[in-house]
Amino acid sequence: MVWESVIGLEVHVSLSTASKLFSGTASNFGADPNTQANVFDLAMPGTLPVLNEEALKMAVKFGLAIGAQIGKHSVFDRKNYFYPDLPKGYQVTQLDFPTVGKGSISITLEDGSEKVIGITRAHIEENAGKSLHDEFSNESGIDLNRAGEPLLEIVSEPEITSAKEAVAYLKKLHSIVRYLDISDAIMAQGSMRCDVNVSIRKQGENKLGTRTEIKNINSFRFVEKAINSETERQQEIIEDGGSITQETRRYDSTKDITTSMRSKEIANDYRYFPEPDLLPVKIDESYIKSIEQELPELPDIKKDRFMTEYQLSTYDSGVLTSSLEIADYYEIVVKHCQDSKLAANWVTGNLLAMLNQLELDLASSPVRAEDLGCLISRIKDKTISGKIAKTVFDTLINSNLSVDEVIEQKGLKQVTDTAAIEELVMQVIDENPDQVIQLREGKEQVLGYLVGQAMKLSQGKANPSQVSQLLKLKIQ
DSSP states (O other), X not given: OOEEEEEEEEEEEEOOOSBOSSSOOBOOTTOOTTSSOOTTTTTOTTOOOOOOHHHHHHHHHHHHHTTOOBOSEEOOEEEEOOOTTOTTSEEEEOSSSOSBOSEEEEEEOTTSOEEXXXXXXXXXXXXXXXXXXXXXXXXXXXXXXXXXXXEEEEEEOSOBOSHHHHHHHHHHHHHHHHHHTSOOOOGGGTSEEEEEEEEEEETTOOSXXXXXXXXXXXXXXXXXXXXXXXXXXXXXXXHTTOOOOOEEEEEETTTTEEEEEEEOOOGGGGTOEEOTTSOOEEOOHHHHHHHHTTOOOOHHHHHHHHHHHSOOOHHHHHHHTSSHHHHHHHHHHHHHHOOHHHHHHHIIIIIHHHHHHXXXXXXXXXXXXXXXXXXXXXXXXXXXXXXXHHHHHHHHHTOOOOHHHHHHHTTOOOBOOHHHHHHHHHHHHHHOHHHHHHHHTTOTTHHHHHHHHHHHHTXXXXXXXXXXXXXXXXXX
16 A cells, blocks of 8 residues: 655744743753743733744744734733643734745755745744753753744645655755844754654545644754654554554654653633733834845755856755855855856765764864865866876864964975977876777877876876876876
8 A cells, every 4th residue: 555644844933032922031042940930921911012023024924934824913821730840831823814825935856846835824932941861860840941932833734745845944044044144043052942743644545644743853864763663663554554643752762663641632622712912913014014025045046046156056056055154165265266056066066975974064164165176276276287286175173273373384386398298198108008008009098097197107296188198198
């Protein structure tokens, strides 16, 4: 039996405001437990919330970036449930009248095609605290530093059909919020978390199957693995004659399985009602227009510009604009070397491979954009060959030397002196008589071998194009 997955994502993004959503308390990651929660965050008697306008602006900015309907009339509601890390006994959120309505984003699939994923809504809400289970014996600790932090919950339409599509969607969202500078979106720190709704149905059917929700996944890799694991679990149950229970589950990354947490709540369970201490938020067209004027160049627009301005392929442009940091780094490299294609090759190839191998982000790169631009310039002016450039690049990773200092100290400057290269060529001809005869008989592929021998003799310093020309001339 052929099954298809139906996946929807609820992504929680912590907004980078200086203070919390309804109080002036600081909101900094890594502070000592319970040092960033005041009487307003705990809803102590006599306290009244005041909306942080910066959070509202960030939400509107996101809505404009995805072409969404902006709610000129939005209402905050109380979502009632009881949990130790929810000090109020309810969460202030938005139900029927969110700040951001329907929108969409476009993702690139593995085959290079584009797919548009609808976004149902993006609403503002406050964060809960955090329960700590590993630091105490037979007890749980409660850290309320996060309580009241502003979140933007972004809810997709159930239009995602595979784990890889889900990851592509998440990465695109991550890119957009980073470009907008509304969140650092560091998943390892909980600044971007994902709840995944998964159901399956027979291929070709229109009716949705019973869905389960996997809570609080905090990495792209685990999102993919959790979806694949849950999809397989549901398939096995149905094929064995069972049925799926609507419930909330968690992903166990060590066992690569999802496990049940609790039965899935529905809206009625939360007894939503309008937040009585907050007035509805009303904004007008001029307010929206003023925020629209602050929008930066977004990923899709930047990608199109890279293709036009730098004459790059769709693939290269997509990789280079996938994050604002990579795009900015690349443009500095191009500015210093004036070769957009060579710069793209080095950034998408050597640089990203090095960062991946060392498990570093771009901000921690040991090779600065200016140095990489200088390195490419030295290839272009024939100071060094492309092969030698890789040696220089590897040296830059572990030293504080400049490109020119590395070339000078290691004696890597390319040999371009005709007399010196001619001497190399004559030695290669003398030492490889059989290959010389084959080349004279028309076996052109032998030329590459002879050039390689000359490069080996010169320890990679000879100009390969000069070597090739002289070999042809001498042998002919």
